[in-house]
Amino acid sequence: MQKFEKLTGLAAPLDRANVDTDAIIPKQYLKSIKRTGFGPSLFDDWRYLDPGEPGMDHSKRRINPDFVLNQPRYRGAQVLLARDNFGCGSSREHAPWALMDYGFRVIIAPSYADIFYNNSFKNGLLPIVLERDAVDLLFRETEATPGYRLTVDLAAQTVATPSGRVFKFEIDAFRRHCLLNGLDDIGLTLQHVDAIKTYEARRRQEAPWLFAK
Amino acid sequence: MSGKTLYDKLWDAHVVRRNDDGTCLLYIDRHLVHEVTSPQAFEGLRLAGRPLWRVDANLATADHNVPTTDRAKGIADPVSRLQVETLDQNCHDFGITEFGMNDARQGIVHVIGPEQGATLPGMTVVCGDSHTSTHGAFGALAFGIGTSEVEHVLATQCLILKKAKNMRVRVDGALPAGVTAKDIVLAIIGRIGTAGGTGHAIEFAGTAIEQLSVEGRMTVCNMAIEAGARAGMIAVDNKTIEYFRGRPYAPKGEMWDMAVKAWREMKSDADAKFDKEVVLNAADLKPQVSWGTSPEMVVPVDGAVPDPEQETDAVRRTGMQQALRYMGLKPGTPIRDIALDKIFIGSCTNSRIEDLRAAAKVVQGKRVAKNIKLAMVVPGSGLVKAQAEKEGLDKIFLDAGFEWRAPGCSMCLAMNADRLGPGERCASTSNRNFEGRQGAGGRTHLVSPAMAAAAAIAGHFVDVRGELE
Ligand code: SF4
Numbered sequence: 001m002q003k004f005e006k007l008t009g010l011a012a013p014l015d016r017a018n019v020d021t022d023a024i025i026p027k028q029y030l031k032s033i034k035r036t037g038f039g040p041s042l043f044d045d046w047r048y049l050d051p052g053e054p055g056m057d058h059s060k061r062r063i064n065p066d067f068v069l070n071q072p073r074y075r076g077a078q079v080l081l082a083r084d085n086f087g088c089g090s091s092r093e094h095a096p097w098a099l100m101d102y103g104f105r106v107i108i109a110p111s112y113a114d115i116f117y118n119n120s121f122k123n124g125l126l127p128i129v130l131e132r133d134a135v136d137l138l139f140r141e142t143e144a145t146p147g148y149r150l151t152v153d154l155a156a157q158t159v160a161t162p163s164g165r166v167f168k169f170e171i172d173a174f175r176r177h178c179l180l181n182g183l184d185d186i187g188l189t190l191q192h193v194d195a196i197k198t199y200e201a202r203r204r205q206e207a208p209w210l211f212a213k
Numbered sequence: 214m215s216g217k218t219l220y221d222k223l224w225d226a227h228v229v230r231r232n233d234d235g236t237c238l239l240y241i242d243r244h245l246v247h248e249v250t251s252p253q254a255f256e257g258l259r260l261a262g263r264p265l266w267r268v269d270a271n272l273a274t275a276d277h278n279v280p281t282t283d284r285a286k287g288i289a290d291p292v293s294r295l296q297v298e299t300l301d302q303n304c305h306d307f308g309i310t311e312f313g314m315n316d317a318r319q320g321i322v323h324v325i326g327p328e329q330g331a332t333l334p335g336m337t338v339v340c341g342d343s344h345t346s347t348h349g350a351f352g353a354l355a356f357g358i359g360t361s362e363v364e365h366v367l368a369t370q371c372l373i374l375k376k377a378k379n380m381r382v383r384v385d386g387a388l389p390a391g392v393t394a395k396d397i398v399l400a401i402i403g404r405i406g407t408a409g410g411t412g413h414a415i416e417f418a419g420t421a422i423e424q425l426s427v428e429g430r431m432t433v434c435n436m437a438i439e440a441g442a443r444a445g446m447i448a449v450d451n452k453t454i455e456y457f458r459g460r461p462y463a464p465k466g467e468m469w470d471m472a473v474k475a476w477r478e479m480k481s482d483a484d485a486k487f488d489k490e491v492v493l494n495a496a497d498l499k500p501q502v503s504w505g506t507s508p509e510m511v512v513p514v515d516g517a518v519p520d521p522e523q524e525t526d527a528v529r530r531t532g533m534q535q536a537l538r539y540m541g542l543k544p545g546t547p548i549r550d551i552a553l554d555k556i557f558i559g560s561c562t563n564s565r566i567e568d569l570r571a572a573a574k575v576v577q578g579k580r581v582a583k584n585i586k587l588a589m590v591v592p593g594s595g596l597v598k599a600q601a602e603k604e605g606l607d608k609i610f611l612d613a614g615f616e617w618r619a620p621g622c623s624m625c626l627a628m629n630a631d632r633l634g635p636g637e638r639c640a641s642t643s644n645r646n647f648e649g650r651q652g653a654g655g656r657t658h659l660v661s662p663a664m665a666a667a668a669a670i671a672g673h674f675v676d677v678r679g680e681l682e
Binding site for chain 2: 003015016017022027028030031032036041047051054082085088089090093096111113114118119122123132135165174185186188189190192196199203206207208209210211212
């Protein structure tokens with residue numbers, strides 16, 4: 001997994017609540033058996049005017065000039081500002097894959113759907129929760145200031161604006177540790193092989209039907 | 214000390230190890246696998262040279278991409294075909310039992326799990342699919358996971374998780390005629406919102422839930438995720454236990470008796486404490502219809518499309534305006550005046566035998582309205598399809614002008630050839646009405662099977678309570 005320590009990056013505002021995973025990456029792209037290449041299809045239905053299919057040359061498609069991420073000023077954005085309940089809907093990990101592949105490393109929103117939130121960490125994408133008022137302020141400043149860049153420091157758990165305002169955020173110690181060090185969960189769990197075997201042996205006694213073939 | 218909730222009991226029974234930071238290593242009894250969210254996980258295992266921890270805990274089927282017509286011809290779309298073939302190959306290489314596309318037991322993963330008895334009370338059940346919450350209907354802890362977690366389960370039979378909070382949604386009293394499990398859950402989501410259960414495991418309780426069949430309970434738990442809760446669950450009772458008797462993967466003989474004894478404990482203690490509680494009165498419920506692009510945007514069938522101008526919260530108001538624009542609806546339009554183009558009866562929410570019986574009862578002896586371009590029934594599994602055919606339900610649907618298809622996810626998410634065209638309006642028994650969910654530009658209204666069937670006959674929404682009299 002990609003590490004995350006500190007980043008100063010251009011912010012882009014996506015001013016909608018309840019952005020669902022079908023909007024983040026429409027299902028036709030879920031047919032891919034790879035983890036990469038989803039970036040050009042991120043927010044596909046909003047970003048393009050013509051229907052998208054896997055395997056297309058997306059650079060030849062008709063761009064929707066009204067969609068916020070298509071504005072030249074947000075090109076290269078790494079921090080996505082979002083509203084409540086971002087990532088609701090399906091469990092598709094293609095959603096964080098697409099956001100990462102596009103270039104985002106951080107999302108800032110007042111709340112997330114649980115599965116999306118969880119999936120993000122497993123891929124080195126940092127979903128930050130800030131109070132609604134703080135998110136409102138970031139939206140306003142981003143929209144008012146071309147080239148608005150935020151500095152996100154995971155070790156310090158802070159988001160800093162260009163004018164030097166600093167917002168502190170909360171994050172689980174375990175998730176923070178894994179992200180800072182780029183650790184793979186499976187490797188960590190396999191350090192507890194004995195505990196898993198002991199559990200299985202006990203359960204086999206208590207509830208043998210769970211192990212019947 | 215107060216007693217334990219059902220969720221507490223399920224959680225505690227599966228803790229392998231408590232980590233210092235408050236997370237737990239939780240043991241997973243059953244892992245269901247399908248073609249869409251697993252290929253990258255198998256690839257990860259191969260790259261790391263990791264074997265499966267416990268092969269027999271896994272059961273796989275292809276459901277999202279499979280065609281619902283002419284299966285003998287295979288899958289026309291090469292990208293879909295590759296994904297299904299990749300699942301076949303992975304199951305073959307790793308030794309996992311798979312109900313392939315042409316197996317009589319194939320179907321939507323959340324329909325076949327319980328049908329086979331592969332899902333049992335007291336289990337932890339996961340699948341790389343958010344509607345895994347469905348299996349909670351049997352007093353199991355069941356939730357959807359992402360692909361990294363699929364890989365984690367395959368390699369370790371465990372997950373690293375933080376316990377959620379306890380929430381109870383009680384539906385008290387008796388359900389009025391014509392009001393179904395689907396209406397209950399849509400009304401709950403309308404009430405608490407799509408983030409109402411975020412961070413919580415929801416237990417559905419109350420007399421109206423107890424009176425539901427197990428199929429109805431699955432419909433309710435299926436949509437727990439639409440209320441933001443990763444897991445939904447219902448206590449075990451006699452109906453739950455009887456449902457599993459004789460199922461292929463269910464225990465037999467002495468083992469059955471032993472299991473039943475343990476299953477009877479799968480309920481919240483009388484003095485258990487919940488962090489959040491919501492109570493609905495069943496007698497107040499009416500058939501529900503969604504009008505927008507989020508499952509919380511629902512109204513009773515005798516209501517009208519709401520007016521964003523009446524909404525005081527700015528973010529919500531914008532959301533409503535965007536939804537109305539996408540749905541092509543005007544505020545104040547009576548729901549019954551909304552004309553439809555297509556009807557979809559299927560999905561892991563409503564494709565079980567009981568759902569098909571309810572729909573067939575409404576269409577029997579009638580004809581699909583002229584303005585309906587396509588009305589289709591997609592059974593949840595090959596076994597559901599066979600049962601329906603034994604009961605003659607296929608005939609009823611076909612005579613009425615419905616198409617009778619082969620099992621799979623189909624137009625619930627339109628990964629196969631079944632989809633809405635831009636602007637087409639559909640009454641659907643599925644669970645998500647997001648923009649583009651059933652096809653780019655398609656407009657979805659979520660309803661119960663009986664309501665979808667009645668809408669097919671009328672060509673627009675009707676109050677099924679009147680139809681049933
Ligand atoms: S029927 Fe729909 S919701 Fe259910 S698993 Fe299939 S795609 Fe997902």
